[in-house]
Amino acid sequence: MDIVNILVRELKLKRFQVENTIKLIDEGNTIPFIARYRKEKTGELDDVVLREFNERLMYLRNLENRQEEVLRLIDEQGKLTEELKKDILSSETLQRVEDLYRPYKQKRKTRATKAKLRGLEPLANIILSEEIFKGSLEDLAIDFVDSEKDVNSVDEAFAGAMDIIAEIVSDNAEYRKRARNIFAEKGILVSECIDKDEESVYEMYYSYKEKVKSIPNHRILAINRGEREKILRVKIDVPDDEILNYMKEDMIKNNKTITTIYLEKAIEDGYKRLIYPSIEREIRSSLTERAEEEGIKVFSGNLKPLLLQSPIKGKIVMGIDPGFRTGCKVAIVDETGKLLDYTVVYPTEPQNQIEKTKEKLKELINKFNIDIISIGNGTASRETEMVVAETLQEIKNEVSYAITSEAGASVYSASIVANEEFPNIDVSIRGAVSIARRLQDPLAELVKIEPKHIGVGQYQHDLNQTRLDLALKGVVEDCVNTVGVDLNTASVSLLKYVSGVSNSVAQNIVKYREENGKFKNRMELKKVKGLGEKTFVQCAGFLRIPEGNNLLDNTGVHPESYDIAEKILEEDALFDTNLNKLSKELDVGLPTLKDIIKELRKPGRDPRDEMPKPVFRKDVLKMEDLKPGMVLTGTVRNVVDFGVFVDIGVKQDGLVHISKLSNKFIKHPMEVVKVGDIVNVRVLDVDINKGKISLSMKDI
Numbered sequence: 049m050d051i052v053n054i055l056v057r058e059l060k061l062k063r064f065q066v067e068n069t070i071k072l073i074d075e076g077n078t079i080p081f082i083a084r085y086r087k088e089k090t091g092e093l094d095d096v097v098l099r100e101f102n103e104r105l106m107y108l109r110n111l112e113n114r115q116e117e118v119l120r121l122i123d124e125q126g127k128l129t130e131e132l133k134k135d136i137l138s139s140e141t142l143q144r145v146e147d148l149y150r151p152y153k154q155k156r157k158t159r160a161t162k163a164k165l166r167g168l169e170p171l172a173n174i175i176l177s178e179e180i181f182k183g184s185l186e187d188l189a190i191d192f193v194d195s196e197k198d199v200n201s202v203d204e205a206f207a208g209a210m211d212i213i214a215e216i217v218s219d220n221a222e223y224r225k226r227a228r229n230i231f232a233e234k235g236i237l238v239s240e241c242i243d244k245d246e247e248s249v250y251e252m253y254y255s256y257k258e259k260v261k262s263i264p265n266h267r268i269l270a271i272n273r274g275e276r277e278k279i280l281r282v283k284i285d286v287p288d289d290e291i292l293n294y295m296k297e298d299m300i301k302n303n304k305t306i307t308t309i310y311l312e313k314a315i316e317d318g319y320k321r322l323i324y325p326s327i328e329r330e331i332r333s334s335l336t337e338r339a340e341e342e343g344i345k346v347f348s349g350n351l352k353p354l355l356l357q358s359p360i361k362g363k364i365v366m367g368i369d370p371g372f373r374t375g376c377k378v379a380i381v382d383e384t385g386k387l388l389d390y391t392v393v394y395p396t397e398p399q400n401q402i403e404k405t406k407e408k409l410k411e412l413i414n415k416f417n418i419d420i421i422s423i424g425n426g427t428a429s430r431e432t433e434m435v436v437a438e439t440l441q442e443i444k445n446e447v448s449y450a451i452t453s454e455a456g457a458s459v460y461s462a463s464i465v466a467n468e469e470f471p472n473i474d475v476s477i478r479g480a481v482s483i484a485r486r487l488q489d490p491l492a493e494l495v496k497i498e499p500k501h502i503g504v505g506q507y508q509h510d511l512n513q514t515r516l517d518l519a520l521k522g523v524v525e526d527c528v529n530t531v532g533v534d535l536n537t538a539s540v541s542l543l544k545y546v547s548g549v550s551n552s553v554a555q556n557i558v559k560y561r562e563e564n565g566k567f568k569n570r571m572e573l574k575k576v577k578g579l580g581e582k583t584f585v586q587c588a589g590f591l592r593i594p595e596g597n598n599l600l601d602n603t604g605v606h607p608e609s610y611d612i613a614e615k616i617l618e619e620d621a622l623f624d625t626n627l628n629k630l631s632k633e634l635d636v637g638l639p640t641l642k643d644i645i646k647e648l649r650k651p652g653r654d655p656r657d658e659m660p661k662p663v664f665r666k667d668v669l670k671m672e673d674l675k676p677g678m679v680l681t682g683t684v685r686n687v688v689d690f691g692v693f694v695d696i697g698v699k700q701d702g703l704v705h706i707s708k709l710s711n712k713f714i715k716h717p718m719e720v721v722k723v724g725d726i727v728n729v730r731v732l733d734v735d736i737n738k739g740k741i742s743l744s745m746k747d748i
Contacts, residue, residue, distance in 0.1 A: 049115070049137065051108045060103060065091040069101055074580035079522070080529035080547040081586045083605050086389060094525045111142055115276040118149045125152060135221075143330070147221040160215035163208035166197045171205055172212035175310050178302040210314040217318030218326070219297065227291050227323050231331045235260035239271050239461055242278060250274040260284060260331060267341035268688040269507040272336060284328050292319055298631070339646055340511045342689070344519045347505030350687050351520060353502055353722040358491040363419040364388075366412060367484025368436070369426035369454065369476065372396050376405075379480035380416050384537075387470070388416055389478045395435040396428045406439045412744075413445055420664065421447065422487040424479070427684075430668070430699035437668040445709040448664035450487060451684065451695060455503030456494070457482045465496045465541055487662065491531055496541040499524055504723055506688040521545075523629040530591075531656060531662030532604060535573075535591040536566040550587025553578050567593055570601050594652055603647040612636050613644050622648055660726045669697045674734045674741065684725045687717050694729055694743060701743035705728060709745050720745070 055066045070091040072082050083095040122128045139145045171192050190322045192205040231591035274280035362383050369377040395405035444552040461478040485493040499520030528545040543554035556577045568741040570588050589606035605613050636722035709720045732742040
């Protein structure tokens with residue numbers, strides 16, 4: 049298998065890109081490092097393409113290994129022909145390899161293997177040979193009747209022979225391929241309700257049909273969940289006759305022999321009992337895999353802009369974790385995220401201590417000179433928001449508030465990380481601290497939570513959790529390395545996502561910092577236990593030292609390029625317009641040169657500063673205030689296959705259906721918006737009883 053050629057063709061890359069990228073991966077370089085510091089070798093492939101490349105490379109290598117293993121196993125049986133070898137080596141999927149191996153695979157006890165043990169294989173071969181037999185059927189099978197072998201009649205002999213033929217039919221790779229293609233092209237996914245009287249969220253699927261090849265991914269996941277919860281019964285309808293006729297025409301050449309009827313029945317049994325359920329499982333599995341892959345892409349696509357939200361720097365923030373019975377937890381953090389004070393207030397049901405809450409908030413605002421209030425968007429969020437908005441109207445201080453996603457805050461509160469940060473503080477208060485810090489530095493705070501708990505996907509609990517975790521951790525890793533990490537303030541949670549840095553090395557970095565004080569330069573990293581030369585090369589460029597003794601340590605310039613950066617500064621070539629000439633003079637690739645100059649022009653630059661800021665409010669809008677036609681500003685909270693959920697400042701997020709996102713046709717909402725975007729929307733409809741708001745982004 050020529051893996052390089054396959055990757056060139058599939059990913060539409062140049063051969064040098066593929067060859068160099070494979071070499072870089074095999075040398076143990078991380079994806080962020082390759083994307084950022086090996087642009088000349090990869091032809092400037094970004095981290096998204098590189099991760100897709102790496103995944104496909106692993107699949108093709110697994111395929112190649114399986115091909116070799118199957119060839120060996122068949123050869124050991126003495127059954128490997130040149131034609132079969134060619135078919136196996138030309139297979140482009142693992143499924144095709146397994147289909148070709150199926151007839152030679154050691155099987156568990158089946159009806160066919162039992163029939164062979166009873167001596168009925170010769171009878172099966174007679175039926176398959178389609179020879180003209182002059183005697184009766186009884187004459188043909190009588191020699192195979194043997195009570196000692198548990199064959200007590202002619203009918204039992206024929207039944208066993210047909211079981212053997214049915215398995216031969218089922219093991220035929222071409223029949224399975226044809227059936228699979230027909231399932232995929234002409235199959236209809238059918239779902240129906242098991243209990244007609246039961247009401248559920250799956251009512252639209254109680255009597256539902258859709259083509260296998262066109263059913264949307266979110267419907268696949270919804271139907272799967274309904275089936276798991278034993279509310280729906282699901283099957284795939286296919287034109288069985290088309291598949292059966294193809295197999296019969298291929299196998300039956302002489303329909304005048306007395307055994308033809310048994311051959312026909314065996315083919316039908318092989319299809320209905322063995323091929324159909326097997327291919328149905330495969331197609332259902334491939335549909336689920338397709339839907340999961342799309343779900344993972346949606347989650348990943350939402351997670352990246354969420355992590356890269358613009359930080360609100362240099363502000364003292366009050367975080368409020370709303371609640372009813374247990375009250376609203378309040379935490380004050382300084383500009384660096386350090387906890388200054390905390391308390392609990394009870395402005396909501398059942399206590400309704402509104403005036404008392406206002407007084408306490410005013411006291412804290414004045415005492416700590418608070419700039420912004422960050423309110424979690426969970427239970428009692430809007431009730432709490434109303435009290436905060438009223439409080440801000442009653443004071444002279446310039447204070448505003450923002451609604452902040454609190455997804456995963458409770459997970460963080462009870463985590464080992466939170467316990468290490470705040471060992472003597474109640475779990476509930478930790479959530480308020482997290483909500484405050486999320487406004488100050490979303491990335492630094494959200495990396496403390498498992499990505500799948502951040503809640504910006506669709507049907508994430510129905511997805512393959514191993515694949516989801518791997519993909520989301522890749523997104524976090526890319527985001528952390530895109531932004532860079534302050535070596536002297538970063539937590540273990542943040543450091544462990546830096547290119548090449550393991551959890552143990554991250555802990556050792558923090559330990560070294562605690563024992564020796566702040567890092568003064570990047571070279572000092574080599575003194576950290578477990579951080580050798582290879583790890584240093586991978587991580588150094590992503591770690592920043594704002595107050596170090598070398599300006600370059602606060603940039604994305606890698607230490608391997610310091611001499612080039614210094615020459616640029618010495619020659620005052622920072623604003624040189626002839627970069628091609630400069631590239632040759634300094635013997636450095638053009639992409640790397642551009643990156644170095646960009647870093648030198650803005651040392652310490654945070655790419656997140658270019659992202660939209662959160663929407664800050666001073667007053668509250670009620671759902672009852674909404675009228676069709678109103679145009680409002682909102683924040684995109686989640687993007688799913690069928691639309692976008694937008695926070696417009698009322699209790700319920702509004703839905704912009706995919707059909708209302710753009711005047712142009714789009715395949716997915718991510719073509720238009722991403723999580724965190726600030727958008728203008730028009731109110732289409734408000735259903736207060738159902739808590740639903742329909743919005744549009746067209747013609748605004």
